[in-house]
Amino acid sequence: MEYRRAMSTVQSSLWLIPVLCVLIGAALSFTSIAIDEATDYSLVSSSVTGGPDAALQILSTIAASMVSLAALVLTITMVVVQLAMGQFSPRIVQTFLRDKPSQIAVGLFIATFVHAMLTLREISGSGTVPGISIFVAYVLVVTSVVVLVLYIHHIGRSLRVSALIELVGSDTRTLMDREYPVRRSGEPCADEPVISAPKSGVVTFVEHERLVARAADADCTLQLIPPVGAFVPAGAPLFRVDGDLDRVDSEAVVKSVRLGMERTLDQDVAYGLRMLVDMAERSLSDSPFLDPTTAVQAIDRLHDCLRQIAQRELPDGQYRDDAGRVRLVVPVMDWDAYLHLAFDEIRIAGAGSPQISRRLSAALQDLETVVSGERLVAVRRHRELLSEATNAAITDADELDFALRADRQGIGVRAGGPSRIHR
Numbered sequence: 448m449e450y451r452r453a454m455s456t457v458q459s460s461l462w463l464i465p466v467l468c469v470l471i472g473a474a475l476s477f478t479s480i481a482i483d484e485a486t487d488y489s490l491v492s493s494s495v496t497g498g499p500d501a502a503l504q505i506l507s508t509i510a511a512s513m514v515s516l517a518a519l520v521l522t523i524t525m526v527v528v529q530l531a532m533g534q535f536s537p538r539i540v541q542t543f544l545r546d547k548p549s550q551i552a553v554g555l556f557i558a559t560f561v562h563a564m565l566t567l568r569e570i571s572g573s574g575t576v577p578g579i580s581i582f583v584a585y586v587l588v589v590t591s592v593v594v595l596v597l598y599i600h601h602i603g604r605s606l607r608v609s610a611l612i613e614l615v616g617s618d619t620r621t622l623m624d625r626e627y628p629v630r631r632s633g634e635p636c637a638d639e640p641v642i643s644a645p646k647s648g649v650v651t652f653v654e655h656e657r658l659v660a661r662a663a664d665a666d667c668t669l670q671l672i673p674p675v676g677a678f679v680p681a682g683a684p685l686f687r688v689d690g691d692l693d694r695v696d697s698e699a700v701v702k703s704v705r706l707g708m709e710r711t712l713d714q715d716v717a718y719g720l721r722m723l724v725d726m727a728e729r730s731l732s733d734s735p736f737l738d739p740t741t742a743v744q745a746i747d748r749l750h751d752c753l754r755q756i757a758q759r760e761l762p763d764g765q766y767r768d769d770a771g772r773v774r775l776v777v778p779v780m781d782w783d784a785y786l787h788l789a790f791d792e793i794r795i796a797g798a799g800s801p802q803i804s805r806r807l808s809a810a811l812q813d814l815e816t817v818v819s820g821e822r823l824v825a826v827r828r829h830r831e832l833l834s835e836a837t838n839a840a841i842t843d844a845d846e847l848d849f850a851l852r853a854d855r856q857g858i859g860v861r862a863g864g865p866s867r868i869h870r
Contacts, residue, residue, distance in 0.1 A: 463550070464547070464550035464551060464553075464554045465550060465553045465554040465557050466554075467554065468551075468553075468554030468555060468557055468558040469554075469557055469558060469561055471558055472557065472558030472559065472560070472561035472562045472565075473561050473565060475558070475562055475583060476561065476562040476565035476566055476580060476583075477565070479562075479566075479577065479579045479580040479583045480565070480566065480569050480577050480579075480580050482579050483577035483578060483579045483580060484577075486579075488575050488576065488578060489578075490578055490579055491578025491579055491581065491582050492578070493576065495578065495581070495582065496576050496578050496581040496582070497576070498576065499570055499575070499576055502570050502576045502581055503567065503570055505581065505584070506563045506564075506566055506567040506570070506581070506584060507563075507567065509559065509560075509563040509584055509587075509588055510560050510563040510564050510567065512588075513556045513557070513559045513560035513563065513591065514556075514560055516556045516591065516595060517553050517557050517560070520549065520552045520553050520556065520598060521553060523602060524546075524549045524553075524602075527602055527605070531611065535608070546605070548597070548598055548601045548602075549598070549602070551594070552594050552598040555587070555590065555591055555594050556591055558587070559584070559587040559588065559591055562580075562584060562587060563584055566580040566581065566584060607708075607709065608709075609708045609709035610708060613708045616647075639687060639688075640687070640688040640690075640692035641672075641684040641685070641686060641687050641688065642684070642685050642686040642688060642692075642695070642697045642700055642701060643682050643683060643684055643685060644679045644681060644682065644683055644685040644701070644706065645681065645701060646681050646706060647678070647679060647680050647681040647706070648678070648679060648706025648707055648708065649676065649677065649678050649679075649706065649707050649708065649709055649710055650671075650673050650674070650676065650677055650678075650679060650704060650705075650706060651675070651676075651705050651706065651707040651710065651711045651713055651714070651715065652675075652704070652705035652711075652713045652714055653671065653675060653703065653704055653705075653714065653777060654703040654704070655766050655775060655777075657699075657703045658671075658700065658703045658704075658766070658775045659766050659767070659768055659775050660768075661695065661699055661700050661703065662768075662774035662775055663768040663772075663774050664694075664696075665690060665691065665694040665695040665696070666690060666691070666694065667688055667689055667690025667691060667692075667694065667695060667774075668688075668689040668690060668772075668773055668774055668775070668776065669686050669688060669689075669695075669700065669774065669775050669776070670686060670687040670688075670689065670775075670776040670777075671685070671686055671704070671775070671776065671777040671778065672684050672685060672686065672687055672778075673685070673778070674777065674778035674779070674780075675714050675715045675777070676710045676715040676717055676718055679706065685701065685704065686700060716756075717780050717784075717785070717788060719752065720749060720752060720785065720788050721788065723745045723748050723749050723752075723789075724745070724749070724788065724789065724792055724793060726742075726745045727741070727742040727745035727746060727749075727793045727796075727797075728742075728792055728793065728796050729741075730742045730745075731793070731796040731797045731800070731803070732796070735796065735797045735798070735799040735800035735803060735840075736799075736800055739797065739800045739802040739803055739857060740802070740857070742793065742797055742800075742802070742803055742806075743802055743803070743857040745793075746793065746803070746806045746807060746810060747855075749789045749790075749793075749810070750809075750810035750813065750814075752789075753785060753786070753789055753810070753814060754813065754814060754817060756785055757782070757814055757817045757818045757822065758817055761779065761780070761781060761782060762779055763779065764776055764777045764778060764779035782818075782821070782825060783821075783825045786825055786826065786829055790807060790810075790811075790829055790832075790833075793807065794807060794829075794832060794833055794836050795836065798833075798836035798837050798839065798840040798841075799840035799841065801841075801846070801849060801850040801857070801858060802857030802858050803857070804833060804836075804850045804851060805849075805850060805851070805852055805853060805854040805857055805858060806854065806855065806856075806857045807833055808830070808833060808851055808852070808853040808854075809853035809854055809855045810855075811826055811829055811830045811833065812830075812853045814826045815827065833851075834851060837850050837851055
């Protein structure tokens with residue numbers, strides 16, 4: 448128990464790796480100086496290191512810059528911890544303190560500082576230039592610059608919600624494997640042959656042509672169960688196989704689907720609309736009058752995207768081989784699904800704001816001009832839903848008429864209606 452508690456304390460601290468790096472930096476400095484002394488300082492040409500004065504200036508600059516970089520990394524780490532505590536959860540601090548890239552970055556900068564300072568002492572005392580030590584300092588500086596860039600990249604990615612959730616989820620999964628290692632046997636089998644996901648993640652990319660080829664080789668039809676953008680737990684069904692499962696190269700099939708931490712815009716059109724809707728909802732989160740202009744700007748882009756989709760054929764999710772046989776079936780979004788995604792939540796959140804209702808009305812009115820058949824019926828249904836939501840939020844008849852009047856600016860020019868020409 449005491450051992451486990453001590454290990455947990457060490458793992459959740461920022462000091463262990465930096466302290467080890469201090470010792471490594473000191474050992475590196477003593478070793479390189481010893482090599483220089485053993486070879487009479489002749490291994491590295493003075494054209495690389497310069498004279499004693501130049502070497503002193505170089506090492507002094509390196510030492511000062513490394514202290515600044517170490518302080519910068521520690522500051523960024525503390526700021527990130529504060530942001531994570533405020534935005535996500537106070538209990539996320541321990542996870543951040545265990546972040547190895549931050550510890551390695553701080554440790555490398557401190558190790559470079561220690562090496563530079565010890566080498567600086569050698570030059571000041573003897574007036575000679577230890578070439579190997581100076582060369583090692585050059586290498587450490589270049590490595591430090593690379594690590595700094597990678598650290599900034601890492602910390603930026605770490606602030607994503609999906610990265611934090613994945614970090615906690617991964618640690619919890621590791622703990623479960625350690626605490627509950629024995630799996631139950633005799634669980635019920637699936638009613639039909641399936642290929643399971645080897646790990647958890649969001650479906651971000653599907654290689655349709657490769658999957659069609661795999662299915663044709665096995666003379667079967669593969670049905671992707673989760674759509675692009677959906678999360679799949681580890682061990683959950685990923686594909687349903689219509690045919691002989693034994694003939695399917697399951698490993699190759701699984702590799703044809705990319706699972707990531709979060710949705711991307713590689714193939715997921717709905718994710719782009721989802722982000723625009725999130726922006727609009729965030730601006731209306733506390734009140735429909737909080738920031739309706741931001742919501743109107745998001746609706747502008749949603750309107751544009753839907754207008755482009757309205758004029759295109761949407762795939763049915765069936766992919767065929769050269770002989771025309773269906774080999775792959777994937778879930779897809781239809782026109783009605785895109786409309787619901789784009790408008791439902793914004794309509795509910797912003798029905799009480801004339802800017803929102805007027806801009807939504809203008810978008811739907813314009814979409815009616817570019818669609819027909821079932822798509823037109825769906826658009827008109829959304830106009831009815833908008834009218835009902837606005838009626839429920841606004842009771843005054845004049846204000847209601849104003850709120851339902853189409854306006855692409857929300858409340859723009861000629862807000863009361865068409866201008867009249869007076870003769």
